[in-house]
Amino acid sequence: MATAADTPRESFRLGMLIYDTRYRSITIQTIVVILAMAGVWWLYDNLMANLTALDKTPSFSFLWNRAGYDINQTLIPYTNDDTHLRAMLVGLVNTILVAVLGCVAATVVGVIVGVLRLSKNWLVARLMTVYVEGFRNVPVLLWILVIFAVLTEITPQPRDFKVTDEMIAAGEEPAASMILLDTVAITNRGTFVPAALYERSLGEIKIGFLPISLNTLAILAVIVGSILGYRAIKKHATAVQEATGIRPVTWWKSLLVLFGPIIVLLLALGFHLEIPTLGGFNFTGGILVSNALMALWLGLTLYTAAFIAEIVRAGIMAISKGQSEASFALGLRPGRTMSLIILPQALRVIIPPLISQYLNLTKNSSLAIAVSYMDLRGTLGGITLNQTGRELECMLILMLTYLALSLLISSGMNVYNNAVKLKER
Amino acid sequence: MKKSVFLGTLAASALLAGFASAATLDDVKARGELICGVNTGLTGFAAPDANGNWQGFDVAICKAVAAAVLGDASKVKYVPTTGETRFTALASGEIDMLARNTTWTFSRDADLKFTFTGVNYYDGQGFMVKKDLGVSSAKELDGATVCIQTGTTTELNLADFFKVNNMSYQPVAIQTNAEGEQQYLAGACDAYTTDASGLAATRAVFADPENHIILPEIISKEPLGPLVRHGDDQWADINRWVLNALIAAEEFGVTSANVEELSKGTENPEVNRILGTEGDLGAMIGLDKEWGKRAIAAEGNYGEIFAKYLGESTPIGLARGLNAQWTQGGLLYTPPFR
């Protein structure tokens, strides 16, 4: 055999494919790829043989057929005359809704709990430990089911809100009443909250399938403008302070800029609330947040928050004690130390595991099946699959959509991670 | 069919349910066991008792087929299927036949490639509400929240019904009958809708069945029947004629009590043909002469099965209605055995 000192010989022998390190990796890769392709081909061949035996041909045309079923919680307009594709989009939007709500709430709860768990307050720290361990070590399905059971078993039925003439005559109170100045009704079907109505509406524009209310757009634009204005005022105040040493009084300006424009806009639009009222079997008017969404959201939030709390705690503990000591030496109060010194540094440790928690939450949102929330799996992977019997096509779309969602979240968060990452010189 | 030797061995072990080949009958005989897909648990139709023995109206059909084919009504393995998994289980050969109150529809027959072998229960979708809701007709349900069990034709019927009557509703789609019950009893929905027989079965196990009423409207036709895969006509015939034999037995007064006696020979040549004392109908479907006798002996004729699991003496208390013999004003009418 050749030693290292030998110059490689020109002639090629078959044995070199295995024994020569220059060619070996090519050989191995070729074999692995061939094996992988053979495996995939085997699966594909089986699939085709099975489908032929069953006389089925894969086709996605069912997506354009009439769905024919109703969905109780939709963010985009949908009736049972729409197509299966539309029903799938409704499900997708519902999945995204619960995922976004869950991620936001879980982050807030998780950060608070994580910080409190390190608090010097003996009682609070212990309580938070109980919460974290309790939620982490029990299946999330259990929490979703328990919260759903609590919501359906303990909250009142809509009819309990009913006030009849006899009750007035007898001076009785109804079994349940609305809260928050009679605007919100919590029932065992869901929470009815007031809806925003506009007397002089700007109408809406359609982007693809998604109708976007111009009112909402206008409000968002005004809010963003107000915040920019507020920032400009603060910046100016700081500039004045630096130049003269005296900070000008700005609170009334800030208030005006922050709240003035939005109030004017709302008045101009003729904004008023549509308060849910009891009529017939249910409350009518307002927006219904179904208990299924509520239970799923709360369950996912509390479960994921327990994990996020641990991540936050680990992130904070990774910051050396000298940092907080230095901060105290500068005279910063504990709250400001946390928000200005510790958390920004801890963020770098926190973000990578946080991404995987967001991914987990999004994937766990498919547990909607336990509470009959009509998410992507409920529409496309549930009723559509049943009605059409196209399990292969439905599952394929379902998995690819979830995959796309996951990749989207992880790439988005990675961009953010790279932005806050410690820039090493 | 090509099988490797090792897979063949695995099939013998408990982990593999078996091989589905073109001739289901041969498979069943070779296995010595009929694999029957049933409901995960619907009182009266198919539910395991405390000892895990399956019982019910649909289960009785499985038992009759097993008795006809294998000579032993207990040689059945029951595979609980959900609304979602049932068709796949049948299509993939995991089960030999599906007896899970399944509605016979065009697309299931033609598009999903199944053969319905008859109708063992003529059903229709109905509504159940609490009595104190003060509703006496489904037309008064405008604005109500309705619980539907998914995985069936019910959500489509429901959508159509409310649309035709120009009413609105809030659908709550649920997975299993147990969840539906829980939601309905907690008042999370005003009405619960599924097949009328299922409603009766559900109501039967409530603590206070008298406080719940099933509304008179039946909003759909739901002919429920056992089904098998397309492409195995012999197996379909066996299933079809076992069911027909049960129905015919009631018509001719053959019961599980007198079947032994009648099989010694009767005046009625059709009864003789069913019981195998005249002619050899069994050979035509690949069975022996006494298949019909065993099928009837298993759980009795159609009327006996109905009375045992669904009839008015049971907690479910269903009247025969459409499911009476044609001679009694019902729809049960078997083709002649000849």
Add this chain to the structure above:
Amino acid sequence: MSDLHANSALFVRKEMLPPSDPPALESGAIKWLRENLFSGWLNSTLTVLGLAAIFFVLKLGLPWFLHGVWNANSLGECREIIAATWGEDAHGACWAVIRERWNQFMFGFYPRELYWRPVLALLLLMVALAPVLFSEKSNKLWIAGGVIAVLILWLSVSYGQWIPVGILVLLAAITGYLGSRGVHWPVNLLWFTGVYTGLAFWLLWGGTIWLPVVALLGFVVGWIAFRFASNAVGTIVGAGAGAIAAILWWYFAAGALSDTLTGLTGRTQPFWLRGVDSDEFGGFVLAFTIGIAGIAISLPMGIILALGRRSDMPLVKAICVGFIEFIRGVPLITLLFVASLLLNYFLPPGTNFDIILRVIIMVTLFSAAYIAEVIRGGLAALPRGQYEAADALGLDYWKAQRLIIMPQALKISIPGIVSSFIGLFKDTTLVVFVALLDPLKGITDAVRAAIEWKGVYWEPYIFVGAIFFIVCFSMSRYAMYLENKLKREHR
């Protein structure tokens, strides 16, 4: 100096004063309270809020908990007893449902007289895990071994079965023999870890013992072929030859051999156990079966995937990354639906795997992707010097992996593997959505379907949740203990 001082000062203390007590606010319980609970307005508010929360929970839950009834045959009876003992308005838990349905929660519909089999499988699992988890000998191991032996004996006596004792004696004899021949702990028990998979399969599902034996022999055949071929033509060709030999064995020889042996021994114990159908599995037996099978089978797959992902070969790396990211990108529930709806389509026409087997296949793929990431973390945590040292010694890739890298990387990864097991164990509850009877929802729904227990909500959830908590919490503590131990060792 002192003279002057003595004269000039009117009074000079000659002895020390005894230290006076600290102020009442700065000592004992009050100090502790002040420092730990009421050190500022924010802390005080939090304390008050915390106390209020505890009070609220206790007020709601404690009476209900304490009024619990353990002896009753139905929910109605429970309520009557509570009303009779604690008054009409009292609420109370009905723990009787747990008492009555205990077996169902634990074993599902597994035949009652065969309960010893899953229990034995679980006890033997501890034995099989011991050499992996405890690399050094200690007295605690003897105690644990003794406890397990006693439990197995008890199992034998109470079910009138000699198989548990038989297995125990065989195990002790072989391990003792190996020990006397100079094979040290933990290697003298490691053989059992390899055999365990087959044994557990046989105990759980029953049937002939020759099937798992013959299947395990395939590995032996492959290894022998590998040894011969690698001596003759080198490691890589040897590995290929080993794999091919094992596959040929499984494909052609195994089935026939198993059939022949089964024919010879017939259906007699100990060669044949009563078969148990998969649909009789349920409760925690099902959860443990799926969870442990998933982790155990996925471990080798995970190692290979992790190595592939860190490999220099771009195509191999791409395949591994693609697989891992695909599996990690979709929810487990969709994979379970694939198991129940689609997997049969991807198998040769005519084959038909049982639903539990299909679920285990998909769960294995699922956890392999996660294990791969854990092990990749372990590999990345190894100092670069270890790789370089292995190269410097002239070890080839596989030797370096086997002797240097993997033992260390796996050791670092054990806490992560335990954590992914906890995750997987919790996720086994999702199998209810493909109509398997998991303890959380499947069994609970089945119990509630019975007329006498209709309306029981909280008790089964609390019970099942408590068991999950105990199992997962103790495992996570164990993972933490391992992590700390590793940190100490690395210092």
